[in-house]
Amino acid sequence: MRNPLLVGDRLYLRPLEVADAETLARLTTEESETQMERGRIPVSPLGFERWIAVAHERQPPNDVYFAVCLKADDRFIGIVNVKDIDWINRTGETGTGLGPAEIRSQGYGTEAKHLLLEYCFDRLHLHAVWSHVWEPNARSAAALAKQGYRPAGRLKWDDVKGGVYRDALLFDLLRADWLAARDAWRAGRS
Amino acid sequence: MRPPYLTGQLISLRPLLLDDKEDAAAWFDGPFPINASRAETFLKEDVAASAWGPPERLHLVIVRTEPEEIVGGVRIEEPGGRTGEIHIRIAPWVADATEVRAEALRLLVPWLRDEVEQMTITVPVPADESATVAVLEELGMVQAARLREHVARPGTRVDLLLYQALNPGWEVRDA
Numbered sequence: 001m002r003n004p005l006l007v008g009d010r011l012y013l014r015p016l017e018v019a020d021a022e023t024l025a026r027l028t029t030e031e032s033e034t035q036m037e038r039g040r041i042p043v044s045p046l047g048f049e050r051w052i053a054v055a056h057e058r059q060p061p062n063d064v065y066f067a068v069c070l071k072a073d074d075r076f077i078g079i080v081n082v083k084d085i086d087w088i089n090r091t092g093e094t095g096t097g098l099g100p101a102e103i104r105s106q107g108y109g110t111e112a113k114h115l116l117l118e119y120c121f122d123r124l125h126l127h128a129v130w131s132h133v134w135e136p137n138a139r140s141a142a143a144l145a146k147q148g149y150r151p152a153g154r155l156k157w158d159d160v161k162g163g164v165y166r167d168a169l170l171f172d173l174l175r176a177d178w179l180a181a182r183d184a185w186r187a188g189r190s
Numbered sequence: 191m192r193p194p195y196l197t198g199q200l201i202s203l204r205p206l207l208l209d210d211k212e213d214a215a216a217w218f219d220g221p222f223p224i225n226a227s228r229a230e231t232f233l234k235e236d237v238a239a240s241a242w243g244p245p246e247r248l249h250l251v252i253v254r255t256e257p258e259e260i261v262g263g264v265r266i267e268e269p270g271g272r273t274g275e276i277h278i279r280i281a282p283w284v285a286d287a288t289e290v291r292a293e294a295l296r297l298l299v300p301w302l303r304d305e306v307e308q309m310t311i312t313v314p315v316p317a318d319e320s321a322t323v324a325v326l327e328e329l330g331m332v333q334a335a336r337l338r339e340h341v342a343r344p345g346t347r348v349d350l351l352l353y354q355a356l357n358p359g360w361e362v363r364d365a
Binding site: 088089090091127128130150152153154155156157158163164165170172174 | 334335342362
């Protein structure tokens with residue numbers, strides 16, 4: 001493992017490095033499931049290089065992004081993040097982006113998210129996190145429910161797909177919700 | 191520099207000026223102290239970053255009409271976009287904060303909806319600020335979401351409500 005901060009059974013989380021920029025740019029370009037967003041927009045690795053460098057300048061940061069890597073071969077398969085951290089109210093918005101498509105549906109997303117939530121609740125001592133999912137992305141909404149998030153509402157007309165405005169679904173998660181979901185997830189694996 | 195619009199009985203809203211650095215504690219949206227020197231940097235780097243086009247983030251000051259004084263600030267996310275979000279800060283020493291906030295919302299929401307023609311306008315409000323909630327509902331806004339225990343208060347926590355105004359002028363085909 002390279003520079004791990006949180007370690008799970010099959011995955012670990014480490015800080016993003018500038019050298020990850022090329023992989024990140026490739027993963028976004030290769031994304032095949034365009035229901036998740038309005039569509040693909042090619043981004044230069046130079047943009048990611050700058051973004052990664054800037055992301056580490058501010059301490060404490062407003063946003064924390066982790067590289068999700070396989071323990072078996074250190075392969076970098078995506079990111080998890082908590083952003084817009086409110087250090088006074090102790091809240092933040094979580095997000096996940098894993099790819100390429102063939103690594104999905106293997107439980108990596110749930111494991112990575114539990115590592116991120118361990119970081120949020122046990123290391124940063126946040127009180128609550130929230131997440132928003134674009135309505136067409138039903139798989140992400142289902143994943144959040146499995147991770148213990150609860151529906152918090154919907155913002156109308158968030159973005160457009162196929163000429164139709166779709167809503168953003170909001171979810172929130174308290175520490176107690178997460179502990180219960182983590183215990184259930186662990187019990188289901190054993 | 192009192193604008194000919196965004197003016198009410200109690201307050202008016204105007205863009206930030208360099209002299210406002212002396213009153214940053216009243217309008218700057220943050221929990222930490224900001225002195226005049228830091229405020230000047232913010233004004234020159236963030237506020238001065240745009241001229242013709244709408245900025246990514248618009249900052250306004252709330253000025254009491256009589257006596258004329260800065261009593262708060264407004265931050266609008268994506269003022270030139272399809273959707274906007276309003277954040278209001280009232281200076282901590284203002285006694286009639288509820289009335290000032292209410293009038294600011296009565297100026298801002300119709301302006302963004304009817305003149306700027308934003309499609310949606312969102313306002314986050316802690317659930318214990320019932321007077322503000324009443325104003326938002328008076329303006330035709332509806333509660334879109336409730337984030338549990340999202341706001342810290344001394345010794346307790348309260349939910350954060352997200353209120354949304356939808357512009358009926360947009361012809362929208364719902365899913």
